[in-house]
Amino acid sequence: MKPIRTFNVVPSLPGPLEGLRRLAYNLRWSWNHDTIELFRRLDRELWEEVGHNPVLLLGRIDQARLEAAAADAGFLAHLERALADLERYLSGELTWFTRAGGRRQGTLVAYFSAEFGLTESISVFAGGLGILAGDHLKSASDLGVPLVGVGLLYQQGYFRQYLNEAGWQQERYEDNDFHTLPLTLERGPDGKPLAVEVAYPGRAVRAQVWRVQIGRVPLYLLDANLEVNRPEDRDLTDQLYGGDPEMRLKQEILLGVGGYRALEALGLNPNPPVYHLNEGHAAFVALERIRRLMRSEDLSFAEAREAASAGLVFTTHTPVPAGHDHFPPELLGRYLGEYARELGLSLEGLLALGRKNPADGRETFGMTTLALKLAAHSNGVSRLHGQVTRRTWRELWPGVPEEEIPIGHVTNGVHFQSWISLEMNQLYERYLGPSWREEPADRALWQGVYSIPDEELWRTHERRRERLVAFTRRRLQGQLSRRGASEAELEAARGVLDPEALTIGFARRFTGYKRATLILSDPQRLARLLNDPAHPVQLIFAGKAHPRDEEGKRLVQRVAELARQPAFARRLVFLEDYDMAVARALVQGADVWLNTPRRPLEASGTSGMKAMANGALNLSTLDGWWDEAWQGADPDEPIGWAIGRGEDYPDPALQDRLEAEALYGLLEQDVVPAFYERPGGLPRRWLARMKASIATLAPRYNTHRVVREYTQRCYLVGAERFRALAETGWGRARALAAWKERLQAAWPQVRVEAVKADLEGDLRVGQALDVWAWVSLGPLTPEEVRVEVYLGRLDPGGELAQAGATAMRPVEAKGPGRHLFQAEAVPCQMSGLHGLTVRVLPQHPDLPVPFLPGLIAWAGPESVAQQTSG
Incomplete structure (x- = not known):
């Protein structure tokens, strides 16, 4: 039965408690232990029952309890303290951003992502990508960076996981009730819900805009589940990563x-805007930005592209091909054919933007390709991932050495306040001082970890392990009860795990390359390890497989099956429905954090960072963040353990066998003995590793450092470039586009005709040489190019490796379009067989990088033979 009218009923709070509503609707409570405790005081059981959702808590709590709280002087004092703390936080003018010289006016950053992991009660995320996005927004708030988030508000979000009797993953979708979440529906001046329209074939789809307030940062989420839309269009914001390619295209x-139009409707698109695309899902915002600039500023596509690109930042998060969305040309034509015409492009012209090879009419349209072509700054999320990404996308920059391809890296981090336990929080405050929360990237500050008494650190960590064991028992009993387990099975679940045993955590998405079952490779050896009466070990697994990932589901089933066997029943547990609450319990209580991805397929990984900040030690293959963390650590102060040495294997089966053997060896010979070696009743060697791990890694692997890095390297630079291109009626943007058009036409005439170097016999390290090059530039001037000597050692294949570039200067015109360039005193810094060549690159003051696709000219073999002075 459909209602004839709808209305919303809000909690009836006694006057003295009205401040609870303000606290509930700002997600800063989610990383403020004092405010969380305030809500828990109202009703601890209900707080757990509502999934840590304060809005739902206030809506479902018994009115008598609210009246009692309103008359409780202690509770009211606590409420007043929490409100005062929030007000101080929000009104703080002297933030890191302002201290760093940032200008809040005109430097708005719009951060687009398909998912945001904020709290377990707002289910609009699937995994690490969303958690990273949520942590990014929280740190931006803490640092005062003027940033807004943009995403989609999913009616069902991501699936809830449960296992059937056979241990096979099942998916269940639950509707989100937006009116019982900390969400606010944005409204226009007329008081009606604010909505935007987007054209789809034969109709317009409307979406209303909700806001989640995350400290100082608003997150705007689009909701298409409106009665004015067709049923299939209402499903646009139904499920995250659900449906077929057509649904994915419509969502993106x-x-x-x-999302761009929502910011316009909200009045949040001042110039100069900076747009940060968190993965390729959001790449269409770049096209919309270009379209709007064309209309509002009367620019051509090429001119608007230069302006828009200046403020575009793109972060890619996966080296796995399946993680990059591609769409068939005919599907794109159906949905964006008219849009292409609005951009002044043919359909083929639009498709070319998303193809590695624009001339290949059969190639699909790639969202990552589109983003890489349009963004002024692109990066991976760890040092190793940056290398892998440059190798993967090198076709976009033919002729450019792989190490110079303009894709950098900003290694991920985590928002410590969201993940560190209350007990560790208090310990850090006691020995590091309160400033550790505001300055988690301060290396000197973290040296205070070494002053924490061993007894105190160990006692704190043991309490967290005990809580993890209790949490796991409760969760396991719930799983079994829902499955109709017997009383005997429920009783057995109450006794699983040992609060004093070495506890290893493994929690992440279950998919082939993450190799969740590597530690299960030899069940008999594992059983002996886990059941050693003197030195017991226990494993807690959690994680979801994508609904269409059959291999991932088989991995889940393998863990679940083993957990039911008598040899493992008390020592190995699989926790269903991995979410932020499970993740928090695991990273706060585990002794060892296990990570076994197949190198180099892990872009970063952040769960190990969360565990590290809580005192757990990482045991991981050298992939993602752990590769650079391990390589950068002091070998005299071990911070954890590395499985292997970062080898690359052509045979995956061989890699699995060797790395499983290495993992078992580390556990048997090093990890377990160190944990149970207790001189004076304490594991001194273990505690030394814990302190070294925290002191070494915490200053780097936090999102405060990440957001600062993006701000200084990308946001502020992008904003200034956008301002510069907008000067004098977009004169510089127009000039840059015209110059590129002329450059494209002239480049076929650019070549290095001859190269001469003053080489006579061997050189000694530190000696230098002079190099001359005769270069034909056609209609280009020497000021429009950068001519460089490219010199370095040769690898066994005769290719230049470890090479560097030295600029050459024009010294003489040699006729129409022909010029002599010289480099003096080019140094040779290393011994060994060397080589050199000369290259020509475009040069312009408004180019963010000198590498334009297809525009690089190298000296060929014939250049050496023509060492003439003519």
């Missing part, structure tokens, strides 16, 4: 085009 159009 709504995210990029609709």
Whole structure:
């Protein structure tokens, strides 16, 4: 039965408690232990029952309890303290951003992502990508960076996981009730819900805009589940990563085009804007930005592209091909054919932007390709991932050495306040001082970890392990009860795990390359390890497989099956429905954090960072963040353990066998003995590793450092470039586009005709040489190019490796379009067989990088033979 009218009923709070509503609707409570405790005081059981959702808590709590709280002087004092703390936080003018010289006016950053992991009660995320996005927004708030988030508000979000009797993953979707979440529906001046329209074939789709307040940072989420839309369009914001490619394309159009229009409707698109695309899902925002600039500023596509690109930042998070969305040309034509015409492009012209090879009419349209072509700054999320990404996308920059391809890296981090336990929080405050929360990237500050008494650190960590064991028992009993388990099975679940045993945590998405079952490779050896009466070990697993990932589901089933066997029943547990609450319990209580991805397929990984900040030690293959963390640590102060040495294997089966053997060896010979070696009743060697791990890694692997890095390297630079291109009626943007057009036409005439170097016999390290090059530039001037000597050692294949570039200067014109360039005193810094060559690159003051696709000219073998002075 459909209602004839709808209305919302809000909690009836006694006057003295009205401040609870303000606290509930700002997600800063989610990383403020004092405010969390305030809500828990109202009703501890209900707080757990509502999934840590304060809005739902206030809506479902018994009115008598509210009246009692309103008359409780202690509770009211606690409420007043929490409100005062929030007000101080929000009104703070002297933030890191302002101290760093940032200008809040005109430097708005719009951060687009398909998912955001904020709290377990707002289910609009699937995994690490969303958690990273949520942590990014929280740190931006803490640092005062003027940033807004943009995403989609999913009616069902991501699936809830449960296992059937056979241990096979099942998916269950639950509707989100937006009116019982900390969400606010944005409204226009007329009081009606604010909505935007996006064109789809034969109709317009409307989406309304909700806001989640995350400290100082608003997150705007689009909701297409409106009665004015067709049923299939209402499903646009139904499920995250659900549906077929057509649904994914429709969602990504709504995210990029609709998200941009939502910011306009909200009045949040001042110039100069900076747009940060968190993965390729949001790449259509770049096209919408270009379209709007064309219309509002009367620019051509090429001119608007230069302006828009200046403020575009793109972060890619996966080296796995399946993680990059591609769409068939005919599907893109159906949905964006008219849009291409609005951009002044043919359909083929639009498709070319998303193809590695624009001339290949059969190639699909790639969202990552589109983002890489349009963004002024692109990066991976760890040092190793940056290398892998440059190798993966090198076709976009033919002729450019792989190490110079303009894709950098900003290694991920985590928002410590969201993940560190209350007990560790208090310990850090006691020995590091309160400033550790505001300055988690301060290396000197973290040296205070070494002053924490061993007894105190160990006692704190043991309490967290005990809580993890209790949490796991409760969770396991719930799983079994829902499955109709017997009383005997429930009783057995109450006794699983040992609060004093070495506890290893493994929690992440279950998919082939993450190798969740590597530690299960030899069940008999594992059983002996886990059941050693003197030195017991226990394993807690959690994680979801994508609904269409059959291999991932088989991995889940393998863990679940083993957990039921008598040899493992008390020592190995699989926790269903991995979410932020499970993740928090695991990273706060585990002794060892296990990570076994197949190198180099882990872009970063952040769960180990969360565990590290809580005192757990990482045991991982050298992939993602752990590769650079391990390589950068002091070998005299061990911070954990590395499985292997970062080898690359052509045979995956061989890699699995060797790395499983290495893992078992580390556990048997090093990890377990160190944990149970207790001189004076304390594991001194273990505690030394814990302190070294925290002191070494915590200053780097936090999102405060990440957001600072993006701000200084990308946001502020992008904003200034956008301002510069907008000067004098977009004169510089127009000039840059015209110059590039002329450059493209002239480049076929650019070549290095001859190269001469003053080489006579061997050189000694530290000696230098002079180099001359005769270069034909056609209609270009020497000021429009950068001519460089490219010199370095040769690898066994005769290719230049460890090479560097030295600029050459024009010294003489040699006729029409022909010029002599010289480099003096080019140094040779290393011994060994060397080589050199000369290259020509475009040069312009408004180019963010000198590498334009296809525009690089190298000296060929014939250049050496023509060492003439003519």
